Amino acid sequence: MDSQNKSLKIMVVDDSKTIRRTAETLLQREGFNVITAEDGFEALAKIANQKP
Template sequence: MGSEMDENHLAGLRVMVIDDSKTIRRTAETLLKKEGCDVVTATDGFEALAKIADHQPQIVFVDIMMPRLDGYQTCALIKNNQMFKGTPVIMLSSKDGLFDKARGRIVGSEQYLTKPFTRDELLSAIRKYVPAG
């Protein structure tokens, strides 16, 4: 019974995944689509900022180490936008240092997931920050 509720909770949820790694984007997209999410991906911060207004994601997962515009800059730009400042941003990184986590908090991210992340970590982040209904 619990999994039905979870599926309903995630069905149609708009999620953005920003990562320069095709493997990470594809993995996250596959996992989230299986849960019924509507997933849009971007390879870097510039592409994400171009897509965010059109797709209006309800939660954003962003890699830290990316070319052109890194995850910290991307998160700060999202959080400084009046329309998206309430959108939860989850940082993704292969580093799990205290400094990196603190820097993520400073720019406004809600959580920090270390890569490789699991399906459960992705889904629990969504459940934690996106209200049901």
């Protein structure tokens, strides 16, 4: 795990819950802060709240 990854946020946007969870798990194992969204509308709302 790269210690620089802890400060990086990644958003995974996909309509498949399985793909979102798989990507989230793999990215978290590498130390990334992961945010997920089911679609573009949810992603935009989360971006506004998270301030990436």
